Amino acid sequence: MAAPTSAAPESPSRLSGSLGVGSIVFMVVAAAAPLTVIAGTVPLGVGAGNGAAFPSTFLLCALVLLLFAVGFCAMSPHVPDAGAFFTYVRHGLGRPLGLGAAFLAxxxxxxxxxxxxxxxxxxxxELVTSYGGxxxxxxxxxxxxxxxxxxLGYRHIELSSRVLGVLLLAExxxxxxxDAVVTVQGGAQGLSTAFLDPAQVSSGAVGIAVMFAIASFIGFEATAVFRDEAHDPQRTIPRATYTALVVIGLFYAVSSWAIVSAWGDEAAVAQAGASPGTFLVDTVNAWLGPFAGHLAAILxxxxxxxxxxxxHNVAARYWYALGGHRALPAACGRTHAGHGSPHVASLAQSGLSFVLIVVFALAGLDPVAQVFAWMAGTATLGVLVLMSVTCLAVLVFFARSRVDRRAWNTRIAPALGLAGLLVCLWLTISNFPTLIGGSPALALAIAAVLALVALAGVVIALLQRRSSAGVPAPRTAPAEVDTRPDRTPAS
Structure with a gap:
């Protein structure tokens, strides 16, 4: 099936859908790519980070992000539109920084x-050639x-949700x-306790370990992007956010601990360093047999x-939010009359991806060592900046508005989360050249591109403010009312 080639029916209305907690969690956890993290990130964290204690790094990063999520969820009822980072920063720090955050996101x-x-x-x-293709x-x-x-992105969001659900359950x-087999059989040399030893947790290259761990959580905050498509956003979004974080954090920590236990502490570090690309498949082959090893490669x-x-779904909804605010062409802010999807925004994101991949292909870049490493490093830096700014926006919003006086939710947890995120950001910046291949010049160039993209959003907002200055407001400006059923505020 292909996307329609004729002009699709359009509507300027809001996105529609009835996603529940499970559907949103599926999409967010799928974005975290659990199997990809276990197969790709865990070997790097064990081999180049803090060794057999790497599972504890997932727990520490999850704790920091849970603190961030407390303020994020507390502010959710007061941010009545989709857009995640964009809308939070806009409500807390103003429209210019909000648009800057949106472009950076x-x-x-x-x-x-x-x-x-x-x-x-x-x-x-690699999979095709391994079978003689x-x-x-x-x-x-x-x-x-x-x-x-x-x-899939062009059509209704619930189709993507079902596809992601099936794939996610399998992987x-x-x-x-x-995990179960290794735990029951007791591992190669007994179950690892390295993650409980502070000396081992702080050993090795802790900064590298934190970078790899925090990168594995990219996408969890996207729960708020699906606000307009949630069945009951004021309840669904917070529940989905906490659930996604807990599920992802525990899965990463337990699974990485089981894999370390499968080899033994010293052997796991040696194997992860020698063969990071096949670390998971080798483990599955040894403990579950060759058939499971082939299945793991397919999954x-x-x-x-x-x-x-x-x-793709998350990025398309940023295009949609920016189109609605006239920071990008207004067509991006339209929805499909039949699917209720941001179809123009989705096509725009597909077009951007196509251009990037063509450029990388023409440049002859290696798809893993260069495309994956450079772009993943860029995303890690960008998301840490975004979460830090969003955490600051939450603190400023509640300090100024006083709409919620719960100290833990609006001041203490967000402040602790911001402190933790700034530490992670500092570690990432310090080790950024390593993450994207060891080139300080490339690291500086990538950071400059991200800064210029964010600055472009700020400049557009300031120009819009200047162009609208002195224009009389309309006589009536009724607030947008959401007439969809089942959107009543939480009691």
Whole structure:
């Protein structure tokens, strides 16, 4: 099935849908790409980070993000439109910084989607050739999958949710089976306790470990992006946010601990350093047999596809929010009359992804060592800046508005979350050249691009404010009323 080629019916109305907690959590956890993290991030964290204690880093990062989520969710009822970072920063720090955050978020999600597009092209090629198939350029597979994502993104959000749900359950299941078998059998040398030892947790390259761990959570905050498509946003969004964080954090920590236990502490570090690309599949082969190893390789590809589709949906909704605020062409802020989807915004995101992949292919970049590494590093830096600014916006919003006087929710937890995020940001900046291949010049160039993108949003907002200055307000400016059923505020 292909996207319609004729002019699609359009509507300037808001997005529609009836997503529940489960559907949103599926999309957010799929964006985190659990199997991809276990197969790709865990070996790097164990081999180049803090060794066998790396599972504890997931728990520490999850704790910081839970503190961030407290203020994020407390502010949710007071931010009545979709847009996540954009709307939070706009309400807390003003429209110019809000638009700057929106442009930075769009660049961040475009970068992480491009990173996974590179990875999946290489993964599919490796899978096909391992079964005796022809070897073709990685970008051929990437462009084919891009077409599938474009069709799913164009249609109703609940179709994407169902696709992601099936893929997510399959990839989580095989890892949980591995976890259970290793735990029951007691590991190679007993179950690892390294994650409980503070000396081991703080050993090695802790900054590298934190970078890899925090990057594994990218996308969890996207729960707020689906506000207009949630069944009961004031209840659904907070529940989905907390659920996604807890599920992701526990899954990463337990699964990485099980894999370390499967090898033994010292052997796990050695194996992860020597063969990071096959660390998970080798573990599955040893503990579950060759058939499960082949299945894990296949599910890795579907995990990458699920991540791409989820990131696409998030990015499209930033296009949609910016179109609605006239920071991008107004057509991006329209919805499809039949699907209720941001179809123009979705097509715009598909177009941007297509351009990026074509540029990378023409430049002859390696899909993993360069496309994936550089773009994933860019996204990690961008999302940490966004979360830090959003946390500050939450603090300022509640201090100024006084609409919620709960000290823990509006002051203490957000302040602690901001402190934790700033530490993570400092560690990421300090180790950024390592994350994107060891080039300080490239690291500086990427940081400059992100800064310029954010600045462009600020400038557009200031120009819009200047152009509207002195224009008399309309005689009546009724507030937008959401007439959809089942959108009553939480009691």
């Amino acid at each position: 769009l660049a961040t999600y475009a970068a992480v989607q491009a990173a996974v597009y590179g990875y999946v092209g290489a993964a599919v090629d 022809p070897e073709v350029p990685w970008w051929v597979y990437t462009l084919v999958l891009m077409g599938v994502v474009a069709v 989580i299941a095989i890892v949980l089976v591995l 890795l590809v579907t995990s990458l596809f699920a991540a791409i589709l989820s990131f």
